[in-house]
Amino acid sequence: MQKIKTALCSFGMSGWVFHAPFIHLHDGFELYAVFERTKNLAQEKYPGIKTFRSLEVMLADDEIELVIVNTPNYTHYEYAKQALLAGKHVVVEKAFTNTVAEAQELIALAAEQNKKLSVYQNRRWDSDFKTVKKVLQQKLLGDVVEAEIHFDRYNLNLSPKLHKETPGPGSGIVPDLGPHLIDQALQLFGMPDAVFADATNLRPVSKVEDYIEIILFYKNSRVRLKAGYLVRELLPAYIFHGIKGSFLKPRADVQERDLQQLKDLTDADWGTEADTGKGLLHTEIDGKVIREYIPSEKGNYMDYYNGIFEAIRNDKELPVTATEGMQVIRIIELAFQSIKEKRIIQL
Numbered sequence: 001m002q003k004i005k006t007a008l009c010s011f012g013m014s015g016w017v018f019h020a021p022f023i024h025l026h027d028g029f030e031l032y033a034v035f036e037r038t039k040n041l042a043q044e045k046y047p048g049i050k051t052f053r054s055l056e057v058m059l060a061d062d063e064i065e066l067v068i069v070n071t072p073n074y075t076h077y078e079y080a081k082q083a084l085l086a087g088k089h090v091v092v093e094k095a096f097t098n099t100v101a102e103a104q105e106l107i108a109l110a111a112e113q114n115k116k117l118s119v120y121q122n123r124r125w126d127s128d129f130k131t132v133k134k135v136l137q138q139k140l141l142g143d144v145v146e147a148e149i150h151f152d153r154y155n156l157n158l159s160p161k162l163h164k165e166t167p168g169p170g171s172g173i174v175p176d177l178g179p180h181l182i183d184q185a186l187q188l189f190g191m192p193d194a195v196f197a198d199a200t201n202l203r204p205v206s207k208v209e210d211y212i213e214i215i216l217f218y219k220n221s222r223v224r225l226k227a228g229y230l231v232r233e234l235l236p237a238y239i240f241h242g243i244k245g246s247f248l249k250p251r252a253d254v255q256e257r258d259l260q261q262l263k264d265l266t267d268a269d270w271g272t273e274a275d276t277g278k279g280l281l282h283t284e285i286d287g288k289v290i291r292e293y294i295p296s297e298k299g300n301y302m303d304y305y306n307g308i309f310e311a312i313r314n315d316k317e318l319p320v321t322a323t324e325g326m327q328v329i330r331i332i333e334l335a336f337q338s339i340k341e342k343r344i345i346q347l
Contacts, residue, residue, distance in 0.1 A: 073170025141242025245283020252277025
């Protein structure tokens with residue numbers, strides 16, 4: 001089997017935490033190259049990797065089949081475009097692009113080049129979301145009428161990643177944490193009929209939005225998405241109410257923490273939550289009311305790269321399509337329009 005030689009466009013946190021470990025471990029990939037302007041961080045961890053000081057020189061390497069665009073949001077469109085024009089398959093970190101127009105152009109270019117283009121929405125493979133998805137697929141709540149998804153943190157300080165905290169395209173909490181929330185909502189409920197949003201900066205030091213609330217309007221339900229940096233006491237990250245019952249689930253996926261702590265991806269308990277992460281199910285099944293904590297599904301970000309391998313080598317469907325990534329950007333654009341005009345925006 002010919003391995004997919006893969007290049008990373010950076011080796012910051014997303015590179016060494018979310019991408020490199022899975023590419024390195026997967027039998028179908030070779031962690032072949034990295035773009036680092038001055039440092040050699042990737043070589044220190046992966047001695048066989050090639051380091052390029054220029055993106056253009058890296059893209060000129062014919063050995064590279066797949067490029068991971070894991071750089072700041074404002075570079076996604078330009079770097080992905082260059083990689084596609086160089087004849088590479090491309091994975092782009094969320095947020096896919098800064099505008100729908102940019103996303104549409106990249107989708108058209110990928111089709112023209114006959115290359116795969118995907119967006120890294122890894123939170124689909126969190127234990128939390130997989131558990132919520134299973135509860136809804138089993139119709140344990142009946143028709144869902146109200147849902148709330150949170151991605152909250154407590155941090156008074158600015159991120160050391162200045163591109164996230166400096167006003168400009170792709171900065172702030174909306175394109176940072178918003179894509180996780182929006183993608184999960186669209187996976188569960190599809191595109192809404194209308195959008196309303198509110199965003200502001202609540203931390204005294206913030207120069208960009210650090211609080212966001214988005215309401216998605218559906219014919220028979222409402223979905224509220226919230227994220228903020230001043231939430232010391234966390235609410236359940238997933239709150240779902242249906243005709244028959246409710247499901248409440250804390251955000252308990254352990255993968256990001258374990259990756260930062262360099263835990264072995266091959267451990268049998270990889271992606272297994274602590275029992276304290278179980279979700280509370282209060283519903284009616286076969287005429288009997290139950291209220292109990294249910295086991296969580298195991299999370300595994302490797303499933304994303306399993307899907308990328310199958311898409312490139314066996315022409316299977318991508319685990320996350322560029323069109324799905326574009327739909328997330330569409331909601332973000334409508335959210336910003338709603339914030340600016342202070343009204344509900346119809347799709």
